[in-house]
Amino acid sequence: MLSWRLEHEEFLINVQPFQRNEKVPIFFSIAETTPVEILLAEKGNFEETIFLYDAEENLYYNISEPISLVLNKGDYAQRFYLTFETPLDPPQISPPSEIAIFQNNIEQRTEIRIQSNFNTEAIALFDISGRKLVEVKADPGKLEYLISTGNYSNGYYVIKIKSQDGAVISKKVIISN
Known part of the structure; x- marks a missing residue:
């Protein structure tokens, strides 16, 4: 099950003002270890690219193409986020001169x-x-x-x-x- 958790309640739909730099948390509840495919089915009039950010792996996935993950049984409340920033611009440390x-x-x-x-x-x-x-x-x-x-x-x-x-x-x- 995929949902948004707002103030400790789960919702299937989330409507809020667009903010490019915001990471919108999404909640997965997995009953048993299973392969999961994530794909953005429809964007409507929304023209921005949407990414799934995996905070545990520090990876961004463009969800306009299918993403396949294997998730273990459990609740994933603070691992995955929707974001609108390019994966090339995550916060990063500047390379030291060495x-x-x-x-x-x-x-x-x-x-x-x-x-x-x-x-x-x-x-x-x-x-x-x-x-x-x-x-x-x-x-x-x-x-x-x-x-x-x-x-x-x-x-x-x-x-x-x-x-x-x-x-x-x-x-x-x-x-x-």
Whole structure:
């Protein structure tokens, strides 16, 4: 069941003034672990792009195309939100000067260089819809990471670097192989 929770009550319909930067919480109640498909069936006269934000995974999905998730049994009250902002503009930490990220289109790869003791946990590449394409677990002491991009279409992508203390650095890259 999908609903909106307002002042501890569940509603199937939610009408409120449009605010571009607002994240509207949605509530899922799942009876048993199951695959779930989410798709915006109709927008009416609403012209904005609508995204589903997964706060647990820090991912944005454009819901004009089907999204398939597997959700475990339970209530999801503070995990999913509807938002109208682009997934390329979530709040993010500016890359410290000791981290360099750039797309090398000639070599068909993204190059990440970490020049100090930024404790990297993982590096991931996402497409414009927020789908994770590849994730590389960090090796202790490793200062350079190369992610092959030769199999991806030309366009905008996002590199996210997660530190061991939970900080996330995001940077847009343009792949043009």
